[in-house]
Amino acid sequence: MSSALLAAPIMLPSLAGTMSLIFRRRRRWIGAAISIGSCLLQVAIAIALISRASESGPLPYAMGDWPAPFGIVLVLDRLSAWMLLLTALLGLAVAGHVTLTGLDRKGWHFHPVFQFQLLGVNGAFLTGDLFNLFVFFEILLIASYGLLLHGQGARRLTAGVQYVIVNLTGSTLFLVALGMLYGVTGTLNMADMALRAAAIPQGSRGLLEAAGLLLIAVFALKAALLPLHLWLPRAYASAAPPVAALFAIMTKVGAYAIIRVCPMIFGRDVETILLVTALGTIALGFIGMLAARHLRDMAAFGLIGSTGTLLVAIALFSQDGLAAALYYLPHTTLAAALMFLTVDLVVRWRGMEGDAIVPTPAFAGQVLTGVLFLGAGVALAGLPPLSGFIGKLLILNAALASPLAAMIWAVILVTSLVAVVALARAGSTVFWKHDATPPPQREREAPHTIEALPAVFLLALLGALTLGAGAATRYTEATAAQVLDRDGYIEAVLGPAPHAGEAR
Structure with a gap:
């Protein structure tokens, strides 16, 4: 396979976004077809890249044929390929849902911005240097601003302004950190920085840390x-x-960056801080689910809680912990996305009650949305038989070696129970209890069950992750070993280490 294929996950959404922008205003179906076709191609490319990454070590691709660390370099390994496949599958489900439900009719820019969002996410997973990680972060964030405001409304505008302010602050701090690192090490290429950081004397490491x-x-x-x-x-x-469903991958970009940077450059110095804050995040997220009065709020807090569970496994910085995290990562992303898509179906089919967790008259499509909600709830809480249960078992097993093992077990098990209670309360209220008052005298639009296909697709992916747990865990175990093989990554990107007396 040509190493130039590494650039395809970046170039393809860029091209698709531009083409859908050209056709979108007057022929909506052409723009939507281009967007969905792009997602299908990205799935195929990601599968090919996973096959390539499984055959050998990290594969670099120097843009413009400028060698690292002087030029822009993309790096494919098991971890980046795993994340690319997850992004492509999630993007396909969201693009399909938006097209089937007609959400893209509320603004002609949806598919172009959506494709540029995928461009930013894919670039963040492939880049081999920190400055371009910042660049791709900015691309995905700028696209997310447009997607967040899609459909308009005062509530979205207020939340969008706050979201922009927070992320601009984060971007500023990102630049400050990059400036400090460049001042200390003289490079922003991750492999080169790992070499130079290791050579800094202990007494001069304060600024680096x-x-x-x-x-x-x-x-x-x-x-x-x-x-x-x-x-x-x-x-x-x-x-x-559906936009929130796509945003489920954005928290994983932050998790991915921690996995990529900490073992290679900074070591395990932040293990305790990261672990304690991750445990607090789990508690906050799942207690927030219990307090939520709307399904969208509950899904958002569920995403926070499950991301905290993921960060606990990452914070162990062991091979078993990373392997468990990499199995649980696609699960939590797909589970949160499934919940958001199910909530959208409830809002569309339920009528004026929207996503409020209150009893309402029976509505058409209630059985189908109830089944999807049950699947999403089981996945989000980490219950058997879906992959979340396997992922949590792997995380708990990996945590046995940690000094905080008892705390980790207690927090994960107790908050899982809290999540079950919250989801059972919401599900029974919305789908089982019925308001005794007669429904208003108005016609409700009959639901189009085809709109549920993307949600069913996500549920099927969770089932496949469960049934293929053996193959998936073998892949994630090999991926964790590769991530922790710092020397292998450096040699792949920069070339073999020079002989004594030679400059690299």
């Missing part, structure tokens, strides 16, 4: 880790549910 902590704080902000989570519930609950 301060810059590293600031950078990790930025990634924690992107992952909505306590106490930097405040932006997420309002933003995600205010956005159109």
